[in-house]
């Protein structure tokens with residue numbers, strides 16, 4: 001990765017930004033790549049919303065993009081409108097490819113993701129990963145809300161990395177070193193609302209049928225794909241789990 005960063009001319013910035021504030025990182029990304037050729041891509045969890053808010057302060061033309069998987073909780077749709085009102089800016093909404101989705105649901109049913117890990121990953125691919133790939137084909141950099149303390153898988157997330165899975169563009173993770181509390185405090189200080197499901201015990205928010213609230217003391221991502229028995233609670237946007245990384249209880253998948 002270091003060699004790749006060097007080739008992209010990003011090694012110096014990547015090293016320097018490891019100790020910069022998230023706001024400095026966001027400002028660097030927008031200056032380096034421009035509002036047209038970069039995007040904050042967020043599932044509207046607190047971290048991504050904080051990064052989006054920082055970006056809009058640097059440049060009101062910053063692109064904020066979210067993916068409507070078609071299975072989001074009603075609260076998420078209300079929240080998109082609340083954020084549009086707070087920021088006075090549009091949020092770009094990208095949808096799954098209708099033909100791919102139709103083929104999947106016609107073949108396997110509307111809730112096939114409960115049946116096996118393979119079907120779940122196929123659903124995440126069609127509803128999340130493929131739309132993301134379309135978004136990223138049009139930019140040179142994307143900003144995320146990844147934090148190191150969210151999971152073991154994310155523990156080594158750098159602030160700036162080269163995203164080789166998406167054509168070698170830059171992937172910028174401004175709040176990588178922040179705690180959940182720092183994100184919450186940032187949004188409160190800025191008067192930016194949090195997703196309403198946090199108040200109902202959710203610590204990580206995704207599609208309605210695949211996300212539920214967690215009990216105090218449970219891992220923050222335990223509510224994601226709660227029927228799968230495994231640590232790798234990922235959809236494929238940041239890391240594609242392999243079949244076998246998680247186990248669906250009662251199945252061979």
Ligand code: SF4
Pocket residue numbers: 069071113120121123124125127128206207209210235
């Ligand atoms: Fe499909 Fe669930 Fe993944 Fe959403 S989280 S894309 S409904 S499997």
